[in-house]
Amino acid sequence: MKSKSFLIVALLLAGTLAAVSALPVSVAFVDGTAHVQSGSTWKPLDFGDSFDSSQSVRLSPKAILELSVQGGSVIVISNAGTFVVDALLKPKAEASAIATVAAKLEKLARGSGTSETTSAGVRGASVDATSLMWAGAGVEAEAAYDEGRKAAEMGTFGLAWDYFMEAQGLYEDAADMSGAARAAWHASLAGLASGSGAKALSALRSASPDDAGALRGQYTLALATLNARYGGVAEARDLIKRALAAGWFDDPAMETDARNLLSGL
DSSP: OHHHHHHHHHHHHHHHHHHHHOOEEEEEEEESOEEEEETTEEEEOOTTOEEETTSEEEEOTTOEEEEEETTSOEEEEOSSEEEEHHHHTSOOOOOHHHHHHHHHHHHHHHTTTTSOEEETTEEEOOOOGGGOOOTTOOHHHHHHHHHHHHHHHTTOHHHHHHHHHHHHHHHHHTTOHHHHHHHHHHHHHHHHHTTOHHHHHHHHHTSOGGGOGGGHHHHHHHHHHHHHHTTOHHHHHHHHHHHHHHTOOOSHHHHHHHHHHHHHO
16 A cells, blocks of 8 residues: 555656646747647647647648747757657757858848858848849839848848748749749848748748759758758758759859768758
8 A cells, every 4th residue: 555655646746847847838930730739639839829848749741830948948840740849958969060051041141131241152142122123023022022121231130031021922923933032032041130040941941942043052051951950851961962963052162061061961
């Protein structure tokens, strides 16, 4: 009887400790379909939803989820599957090749609102909105892009991301895929500058590097790096291989970064 009582107390204590160790989590960003497990059911996740870190989340293909954890931690997941949030909070070493290129992208993004920047193989193209008069581009798309540039120059990168993403959709509606890719590229920089890797990745996935023209190399490198950082390693590997075979990296330093990233995946 004493042994049975001890077991019950131990189980209750373990449950209490697990509840205490779980941290509050909230959804900072979601693109696509993501759910959180609640008992025996799965509930759809939306912006601002809260739960605790002992619970599991499930992502559908192509979904991106960014979680803010009490204490300041941020988790971004971009590959399909089911994940226990607590397990994602455990410190994990990042491959040096990913960290190196990601750091260059973040540096580029911080300066994206003020000038054209070249940073060790990752070159950003700053173009006045007045020059973005591609055939088929709608006036509304150009206006949204222009507002995005102004917001970036003011340092309001969250607002800039909103405008660039609006422009991306409008260019796509106008069948101007080059405009859509350029807007997506600038939205990715605004996302990084605002501190959200999830927004940056979502922006890059909204268009294609195939349509990015002179931006193809840096677009590909950014997309591959963020895919690899947030779980899409296979996608990153395939993208870099295709870009190398097609000769998209027109800058030697950029190509070196791409090859280093590929070898580190």
